[in-house]
Each structure stands twice: as C-alpha cells, then as structure tokens.
Amino acid sequence: MLPLSLLSPLGQTKIYLYAKPADMRKSFNGLHAIVQSEFRRDIRTGDVFVFLNRRLDRIKLIHWDRDGLAIWMKRLERGTFQRPRGSPDAAQVEMDATDLALLLSGIELASVKRRPRYALDSAKRTAPQSMES
Secondary structure, rough: OOOOOOOOHHOOEEEEEEOOOOOOOOHHHHHHHHHHHHHHHHHHHHOEEEOOOOOOOEEEEEEOOOOEEEEEEEEOOOOOOOOOOOOOOOOEEEEOEEEOOOOOOOOOOOHHOOOOOOOOOOOHOOOOOOOOO
C-alpha cells in the first residue's frame, strides 16, 4: 500500500510516468538525475515520478516527502504492468491518481472509459472569474 503522503491531497499531486524503460538498479541519485534531466522538474515540489522497467514487471515511484526523497517499489511475481500511451516523442506521460491506481491494480487501461467531468483548463486557473453570466 502506498503511503498516504504520496498522494495527498489527491487532486493536487501531479504524477509523471517516464516514457522510456528505466534501469531498476537506479536508486535515489540515479532517479533524481532522470527527474532533473529528462522531466526538467524540481523533485521538491511534491510531484510523483513513476518508472517502469523494460519487462514491465517492476515499478518505482519517487517523490519528495517533506524532508527527503522516498522511493516505493513493486515487483510482480506474475504478469506485467501496462505502460500508458502518450505521444511517441514525449519523454513523459502525465497521469492522475486514478490512472496510477489502475496501473498498479493491473486494469487494462485501453478498456477504461472515462465519463465526462468538469475540469478547469490551465488558462482559467490563472485568473479567477466570477460565476455570474
């Protein structure tokens, strides 16, 4: 089970999946270097970074937990994780907490259909607007 601090508050945590297979021998320094060089993000923002190996039977998550880096790892005894599809030339895939839960649960992502929901687009998030029209 993931530590609660990893996904709290759920709506504000950004989750990024590394699009390439990762070397699972990498630990804190190696994964942090990928976050800096490939994602070009500051790991101390609280975002979660997800890495899958080539065989898709291992997953690592790294994030900043208030006072230091934390890594969560899982090795499947049978089966594989499914790599979410993104742009072919993208270095990363942005996910949400639901996507991560589906990935960790082994649910086939292509079979999942999302119902329409309201979401703020990034342009509207910067300038608050009144609800009157």
